[in-house]
Amino acid sequence: MAASAFALAVPGKHTGEGTYYATGLTACGVTNNDSEYIAAVSHLLYDSFPGYSGGNPNHNPICGKSVTAHYKGKSVTVKITDRCVGCAKWDLDFSPAAFSKLAAFEIGRLEGVTWSFNN
Ligand SMILES: *[C@@H]1O[C@H](CO)[C@@H](O)[C@H](O)[C@H]1NC(C)=O
Numbered sequence: 001m002a003a004s005a006f007a008l009a010v011p012g013k014h015t016g017e018g019t020y021y022a023t024g025l026t027a028c029g030v031t032n033n034d035s036e037y038i039a040a041v042s043h044l045l046y047d048s049f050p051g052y053s054g055g056n057p058n059h060n061p062i063c064g065k066s067v068t069a070h071y072k073g074k075s076v077t078v079k080i081t082d083r084c085v086g087c088a089k090w091d092l093d094f095s096p097a098a099f100s101k102l103a104a105f106e107i108g109r110l111e112g113v114t115w116s117f118n119n
Contacts, residue, residue, distance in 0.1 A: 004081030008117050009050040009061065014040075018071060018110035020099035027083035030057035030078070032095060035107065040082030042092040047083075057083065069102065069115035076101035077118070090115075 023032040027046065032038045040046075041062065047054075051061040068077045068091055076098050084093040092113060096105070103110055 014034040014090040014114050018113035020094045027057045028063035028081045034096040037078045037098045038081045038095045039078040040084040041086035044089045066118040071102040071113045074102050
């Protein structure tokens with residue numbers, strides 16, 4: 001396989017919990033709805049993302065990054081548009097549309113979601 005033409009800011013495979021939430025105005029400054037394929041990352045990752053030096057969270061380079069998440073043989077690709085205060089470092093808080101690609105809403109909290117950045 002050819003080497004990637006660019007270096008991922010945060011390479012590698014991460015494991016955390018997956019949850020979902022009611023979307024709206026995000027930390028990235030965009031307004032999402034529950035049908036869009038988006039997710040929030042933890043405040044820990046958001047605030048320490050390479051290239052983000054604090055200040056206006058709308059300008060965080062994590063905004064708009066694509067990640068693909070896997071859970072029990074299912075996967076979904078989402079854009080990062082938000083910051084999750086209640087999340088542990090590698091958790092993802094998905095829109096309802098995205099979460100529903102991985103599991104039923106009744107499950108609520110998914111243990112062992114693996115994911116990585118696509119760009
Ligand atoms: C959600 O947002 C997308 C992208 O802006 C838009 O295409 C879609 O119509 C919206 N859906 C609802 C239910 O508002």
